[in-house]
Amino acid sequence: MLGLMQEWPLLCHKLVDNAATQHGNREIVSRSIEGPIVRTTYADLRRRALRVAERLERDGFGLGDRIATLAWNTARHIEAWYGIMGVGAIYHTLNPRLFPEQIVWIMNNAEDKAIFVDLTFVPLLEKIAGAVKSLRKVIVLTDKAHMPQTALPDVVAYEEWLGEADGAFAWKIFDENTAAGMCYTSGTTGEPKGVLYSHRSNVLHAMIAAMPDAMGISARDVILPVVPMFHANAWGLGQSAPMIGAKLVMPGCKMDGASIYELLDTEKVTFSAAVPTVWMMLLQHLEETGKTLPHLKRVVIGGSSCPRALMAKFQDSYDVEVIHAWGMTEMSPLGTLCTMKPDYAGLRGDARLDVQGKQGYPPFGVEMKVTDDDNNALPWDGKTFGRLKVRGPAVAGAYYGGVGSEQFDSEGWFDTGDVAHIDANGYMQITDRAKDVIKSGGEWISTIDLENLAVGHPDVAEAAAIGVPHSKWGERPLLVVVRKPGREPSKTDILAFMNGKVAKWWMPDDVAFVSEIPHTAAGKIQKTSLRQQFRDYRLPTD
């Protein structure tokens, strides 16, 4: 015997065990779907999650079964999450913003056997349940008094079902590499792809995410995950918060500026995370009402590129530090966070914003490189861009069902499909998605750079750059613009504004004005539809 360390499998139930033991009275505050604010604790979370696991087992569900959730961030959702993992089954958080046909496709692909569903989504489930062949149990996340009349098969109210548990269940023990959860990608660039998380990857990701120069959260924080659990595990906060014992505030189904502000204020939230659109709604609310943010210290902004003006407003007007972050469903999801290394720590004003506009550097546990198309590593000079590749213990090794195998190589590198450069200090900046980058005469043009520049024009509400076929150059950029209400900028105005701020050959060949740009369920610009819309477009330069 070498006298090595003890076996201590990294199983997700240990996160709630620790929370209940060390932080048992720490609150979970949840805006319920029925309306009122509900206050529970980490001790309650553990007790109720054990009952979920017990009831699932009694209903015949166990190791490896996929159990879906169609729900907002609430205390009940997180109890269900840990209960599902605690019996050895796999939680499968569904994005309710997808089209019903997409949800059916995903549920059939995952072969979901049961579903926990919010009251809000019962009508949606009624429409689609018949098409999901594997589904045999529906648990509505409510009590008997609020249970709707429904024809759903084998349907039960969560509280009533939970009440039938006798409380004698003990967590199932299995190998830490057992699957614990699954999410599908947003489907921005193609069909959504399933990603499986193991207990080990979930626990390690919780630790990686919480570290000081990652999210940097502690037991003293009050955390509001606005980012939904169905959007890549609420960026890990549903696991990191119990791991460290932070108070958890769950926003339920209300994500408008006033509702978010109310929770930030009444619960004295110190840390929150969401996509840029949510923060824009909050800042608009603050501007309209003159309110301030005395408790909030830090926000994580990610999911898509964070506009500079949004970061500046948070920091200059409200004294809230912004952490710009990049991640993917395939990475559990955190990849990089833009916190300050010593070389950048003293920067202020525009120089600091220049760094914060980058997506940041990876914490321990994520390795990163950029390569050319032949897999040669490119220099870290802050300008040479190529394919961004990552590997680590919380990065997927394959997609569910074996699709997309070309994105994984034999050395464990995952090709993210993003195009980026890395600077000498290790900070990565996304310049595009590989499928969106414009290839003009063999050179690449970053659509994100063109879009960020165009939205800086005071009369532009939204902009998207796409490649349009060109007989001489292969492709040239077309800028598609939505004007701000009541404003009439011309093509010449916009091009004059952009002129000199990007290389001449990057300048769009034309500007097309539209009333709306198509978006995915996750709120990202749907370039595939846009390219389809403009497929017969003739550029004036062609």
Ligand SMILES: Nc1ncnc2c1ncn2[C@@H]1O[C@H](COP(=O)(O)OP(=O)(O)OP(=O)(O)O)[C@@H](O)[C@H]1O
């Ligand atoms: N801070 C950020 N800045 C720019 N892009 C970001 C940022 N954070 C995330 N992204 C983009 O979001 C992608 C990850 O999104 P997600 O996992 O939700 O699915 P998706 O990639 O949109 O869907 P699909 O793979 O099905 O097309 C990243 O690859 C990146 O392109």
